[in-house]
Amino acid sequence: xxxxxxxxxxxxxxxxxxxxxxxxxxxxxxxxxxxxxxxxxxxxxxxxxxxxxxxxxxxxxxxxxxxxxxxxxxxxxxxxxxxxxxxxxxxxxxxxxxxxxxxxxxxxxxxxxxxxxxxxxxxxxxxxxxxxxxxxxxxxxxxxxxxxxxxxxxxxxxxxxxxxxxxxxxxxxxxxxxxxxxxxxxxxxxxxxxxx
Numbered sequence: 001x002x003x004x005x006x007x008x009x010x011x012x013x014x015x016x017x018x019x020x021x022x023x024x025x026x027x028x029x030x031x032x033x034x035x036x037x038x039x040x041x042x043x044x045x046x047x048x049x050x051x052x053x054x055x056x057x058x059x060x061x062x063x064x065x066x067x068x069x070x071x072x073x074x075x076x077x078x079x080x081x082x083x084x085x086x087x088x089x090x091x092x093x094x095x096x097x098x099x100x101x102x103x104x105x106x107x108x109x110x111x112x113x114x115x116x117x118x119x120x121x122x123x124x125x126x127x128x129x130x131x132x133x134x135x136x137x138x139x140x141x142x143x144x145x146x147x148x149x150x151x152x153x154x155x156x157x158x159x160x161x162x163x164x165x166x167x168x169x170x171x172x173x174x175x176x177x178x179x180x181x182x183x184x185x186x187x188x189x190x191x192x193x194x195x196x
Contacts, residue, residue, distance in 0.1 A: 011155070014028040038075075056152070058085065069154040091159065
């Protein structure tokens, strides 16, 4: 099945991104740099799809993604609030690890990073509601199979990693280790992903 043209944007930088903290489903807002990234992506997107006619605009319900979407739409000259959210687009949950850096976690659990790196795709952090990338990909796939029109999606790094895996462009190891930029747009066309 070939899906409609979609554009994916990772939310702009937050303070926890800048500090290297595991953010997961903790609600953090954009930094000034993050707001600039979001506006810049909106300007780029306008050059690609003009006024967005015929596109569904959808965002994760997290503050950082909603504020990114609003800045993207504003930069395109569109009503910043005229989009929808979908909870299946939330970032993966790091459970008890949210808010910590790996250096801080390593202090209390020596060897943790090595243990996780053996199978990062399937590794399940401790704590209620924690997810592996494999579980996140299952959640995302439920959304992806329903996409039936051209779409602009603002989501998270984990969502983009899962997307590369679901479309067969990255195996478990490569997908879980990908660096996902916050100042670029990802195009999905004919089930191929390309950074713009």
